[in-house]
């Protein structure tokens with residue numbers, strides 16, 4: 001298997017996992033189980049996101065895609081920053097429910113846009 005195939009599989013798998021792990025933590029908070037913060041679920045998403053990003057950056061070396069040259073990739077990077085910030089707010093227990101719900105919605109809109117850009121790679 002080529003480095004490209006391995007990296008792409010790793011990137012895509014961890015990309016789907018980041019959504020699942022984010023949704024799971026929100027769900028546990030929503031059903032009154034904030035103690036997930038005392039379980040491995042506290043660090044597993046960070047480990048997954050590290051692999052996701054390492055695979056993403058590695059892909060740049062084995063594909064023709066270049067940030068700031070290919071608009072879909074540039075937009076993806078900005079949306080990723082937005083997703084991280086919104087995700088942090090959504091999971092903060094010291095914020096009110098309305099703020100956290102809005103932050104969670106913003107995070108989901110942005111991650112959906114990231115997937116859309118990744119899958120369609122529009123030229124702009």
Ligand code: HEM
Pocket residue numbers: 008011012015016018052053056057059060063065073076077080114115118119
């Ligand atoms: C949460 C963040 C991210 C998600 C959910 C995500 C998701 C995806 C998905 C699903 C694909 C596969 C598209 C396909 O099947 O053709 C993909 C491709 C790709 N991603 Fe990401 N990605 C993320 C972040 C990044 C970042 C930060 C970079 C660059 C620094 C990046 C670089 C790439 C590249 C270069 C490809 C194209 C591989 C190819 O088709 O040849 N990704 N991404």
